Every structure is written in C-alpha cells, then in structure tokens.
Amino acid sequence: MKKIWIIANWKSNKNITEALTWISEVGPHLRPREDIQIVVCPGFTELEEVHKSVLTGNFPIMVGSQDLSPFPPGAYTGEESAQELVGLVQLAILGHSERRLNFAETDEMIAQKVKQADKAGITPLVCVQSTQTPVPDGCRLVAFEPIEAIGSGQPDTPKDAEEVATSLKERYGPDLTVLYGGSVESRNVGSFIKQPDISGVLIGGASLDAREFVKIVKIVYED
Numbered sequence: 365m366k367k368i369w370i371i372a373n374w375k376s377n378k379n380i381t382e383a384l385t386w387i388s389e390v391g392p393h394l395r396p397r398e399d400i401q402i403v404v405c406p407g408f409t410e411l412e413e414v415h416k417s418v419l420t421g422n423f424p425i426m427v428g429s430q431d432l433s434p435f436p437p438g439a440y441t442g443e444e445s446a447q448e449l450v451g452l453v454q455l456a457i458l459g460h461s462e463r464r465l466n467f468a469e470t471d472e473m474i475a476q477k478v479k480q481a482d483k484a485g486i487t488p489l490v491c492v493q494s495t496q497t498p499v500p501d502g503c504r505l506v507a508f509e510p511i512e513a514i515g516s517g518q519p520d521t522p523k524d525a526e527e528v529a530t531s532l533k534e535r536y537g538p539d540l541t542v543l544y545g546g547s548v549e550s551r552n553v554g555s556f557i558k559q560p561d562i563s564g565v566l567i568g569g570a571s572l573d574a575r576e577f578v579k580i581v582k583i584v585y586e587d
C-alpha cells in the first residue's frame with residue numbers, strides 16, 4: 365500500500381493569528397492514518413506557534429519549513445540553519461521554483477541544503493520542475509511541479525505527471541517517492557493520487573483555505 369502525502373505550502377501568506385486559526389479549523393477533522401501523511405509548511409515566523417498548537421491539539425500533522433540554509437550554523441545573517449529548525453520541523457521544502465526564480469537558487473545550493481537537512485534529521489522534499497532537474501544525493505522525496513501549473517489554475521494532466529513520476533523513479537530508483545504539485549484542488553486531487561507512481565500532492569493556493577484543505581483530505585481518506 366502506498367503512503368499518500370498531502371502537503372500544504374502556505375508560501376508568504378499567513379501571519380501567526382491566521383496560521384493558528386487554520387490549525388484549529390483543520391486539526392479536529394483529521395484522524396491518524398498510517399497510509400496518509402499530512403504536512404503543513406508555514407513561514408519561519410509561524411513555525412513555533414504552529415508546532416505548539418499541533419502538539420497541544422494532538423493533531424496528526426507534521427510541520428515543515430519552506431526552505432533552510434545551505435550553510436551550517438554560524439555567521440550567515442538572515443539564514444535559518446537546519447540545526448536551528450531541529451525540534452520545530454520534520455521536513456523542509458527545498459528548491460521550489462519560486463526560490464530558483466526569485467532568489468537565484470542553483471542546483472548546487474539545493475544539493476547543499478539537502479545535505480544540511482539530512483545531517484539535522486530533517487526530511488528534504490525537493491521540487492523538480494522536469495525530468496531534467498537533478499535530484500540531489502540523500503533526497504528520497506520529490507515533488508514534480510511544472511512551472512506553468514503553479515498558481516495558474518491549469519494543472520498538468522494526471523497522465524503527463526504520471527509519466528514524469530515513472531521516469532524519475534526509473535532514473536533514481538523505485539524507492540524515490542514522487543508527489544505532484546501545481547494547481548491541485550479538491551476537484552482534481554483524486555485524479556492525481558490515483559496514478560500508481562504519484563504518492564501525494566504539494567498544494568499552494570488551495571491549502572490556504574481551511575475548508576478546501578479539509579475537503580481535499582476527506583477525498584483522499586475516502587479514496
């Protein structure tokens with residue numbers, strides 16, 4: 365049985381109050397399931413409060429970050445090292461196309477981030493934009509996110525996403541877990557998770573709305 369990941373990427377959207385409201389609206393609808401992993405990735409400033417409220421509510425939610433530093437702890441002003449995030453997050457989204465585009469992240473920097481995450485015991489989730497994007501050593505969880513599908517309301521077809529997932533697994537090994545991201549919402553999530561080589565979804569816009577996110581989770585529960 366494959367495990368399905370449902371990952372919310374809030375990007376730079378919610379403040380602490382909004383983040384806590386979301387947790388209080390989503391958490392009570394979730395039940396622990398061995399075959400489903402729900403992850404929420406707030407901004408750095410909300411991480412601690414979100415972490416606390418997940419623990420207090422005993423909700424089956426993993427907390428992740430949207431990035432981390434390619435450097436170890438030290439003199440790197442403004443960066444959040446993996447070591448600083450230990451205890452707050454269990455996963456880090458790395459190499460999102462918005463970071464590659466707006467912050468000039470290179471494949472080499474992303475490979476360094478994966479190393480730092482691994483060293484700290486944080487699971488790296490690397491976003492790949494095509495079959496040509498390298499998957500760094502040490503990364504076993506990727507999200508295929510075609511740039512044109514992100515935030516556009518125009519998702520890739522499940523068939524194309526499945527072909528990419530299959531080819532990534534052929535190249536990097538059958539134990540590579542491949543997710544799909546790009547305009548996923550409640551009306552299309554079922555068609556992606558049905559694909560044999562797609563093990564879940566990374567959701568931006570649609571994850572911001574608690575009711576829509578719960579709707580997505582319930583569709584996956586019932587699948």
Ligand code: PEP
Nearest residue numbers: 514515545546547568569
């Ligand atoms: C994303 O940012 O990872 C993403 C998939 O965004 P959206 O769901 O809004 O397309």
